[in-house]
Amino acid sequence: MGACTPSQFSPSWMSDDVCGEEDQLLGVKKGPWTEEEDALLFNCVTVYGEGRWNSIASLAGLNRTGKSCRLRWLNYLRPDLRRGNITLQEQLLILELHSRWGSRWSKIAQCLPGRTDNEIKNYWRTRVQKQAKKMKCDVNSKQFRDAMRFVWMPRLRERIESSSTEPIKTSACTTDRPAVSYPTPNQAAYQVVGKSWSGSMDWGICWEITEPSSSLSYSGDTQGAPLAGATWDPSGSCCTESSSINGGQRSWPEGWIDEGDLMLENLWNDEKTWFLQQQLGE
Template identity: 60%
Template sequence: MDAPCGWSSAAAVAEEEDLRRGPWTVEEDVVLTGYVAAQGEGRWNELARAAGLRRTGKSCRLRWLNYLRPDVRRGDFTPQEQLLILELHFRWGNRWSKIAQHLPGRTDNEIKNYWRTRVQKHAKQLGCDVNSRQFKDVMRHLWMPRLVERIQAAAAADAAAATAPTSSSEHVAPPSAAHDQLVVVGRGDMCHSPDQSTMTSSTAGSSSTSTTSTSVPYGEQLPSSTNHHLLMTSVTAAAPDWSSDQCGSASAGISNDMFEGSWSELLARAYDDDGADSSLLPDFQMSKIGDNWWSLEDIWSQQPY
């Protein structure tokens, strides 16, 4: 039924339905946007016909939801958003649309792409499956704590910038909308059961993670009944004592890929650090991790250490 493959078969398809495929043109975008603005979303097949778009309703819907919708946010994921994605993926697995509901302006497609291009890549480089316990432990006890620290550092820097008699008039971008979202999604468990569909909230209470006291800037925003604090504490409990100022200045200028850096260095630091419970980390053989890794200077851009 479908054309054999690829956009090159568009001509074959065109003889049947005169349907276009492939990238959308500006003109098509304008037409679609106009029709949705006038008639609202839904009834995509009808809309496509009425608008004279030689596209399937399906294609129109996808274009609108993933690209043309006015509230679609584009650009790099903030550390807050990355933390959310990790945490929600722990809970729900590949339920991209569900995860996207908690990241305003982000589409499931974008989150899915992020996961596949960034997260899975790093699992691969560590030589383990992205769904493996080993990889999840690294995320939970190493990367997520670092994300939290970066968020804290950014918030602190923002606050400092707001109070300081500034000589620079440059406005530092405030924490994004996702900042608040941390509160919203902080409920529920954060376990790493491989079976996301069967997770129960009771697992949160039985979390074995120690609840080391830690100051969390977002804490005051949280309903104490949520498990958000649990998330933050569980995330930070095993965090090595990295000074937060390593994160450089506020939101601006922060590398938005928490996974950047050298695995060998990152892991070595975690294992060596007295403040961190390295027993929580999987036992990676450093020798297995080659030299062709990113430079840590990329991640803690301003102050490599």
């Protein structure tokens, strides 16, 4: 071949045992990529195009598996990759798409141009799952999904709207459902806890509070459609009509609240802190 034969591009690892004798004996290098390897791979893919990764690996003179080359290209070398922090819009989109598709990372990534499935997966694991852990609930639990839907996502939308004049785009890559509208975010669940259930929260919040001392759980009876007076969008993402409980009065047991309150507040504060850190870092 031409531009990237081993004779022309002789990477350092061929002479220096970067990754250990055993791997070299096995004939395949693993571990972090060097700049030289990147250059070899980049040149080869530029010339021959994506695909046939095993051939690319050998044509480039890389002692790597095709799989490894593909991953490096897709996650790092691809020219159309978008670098930098995940934006608020992207965060919102990830949350929304994950709630719809679950861990279909590659599918979600298709809706975020320039982002890789790996990147999104990492974002989810580090940022989102961490919150679930803090809330002591499973990331797939209804409790956490509701927290995302009714607290986190509305907050994100709020921030996006306040920081941009452009309308928020949701479901950017599909048309199978109209843009989601969420209950107004300024009426978050924690405002209600410990107080009567009336007033600003009359649409109800799907939430679950655990009583700290007894670990008893109270899963809000405002959840879902069965509530009298409540109608919910079939997609589960839009409360289309306000509802009330017991005539708008819902008293919480004495002494309850704090944990649920703090959980939600922390959820928001943590993200706010993180966001500010990102802004400062940029």
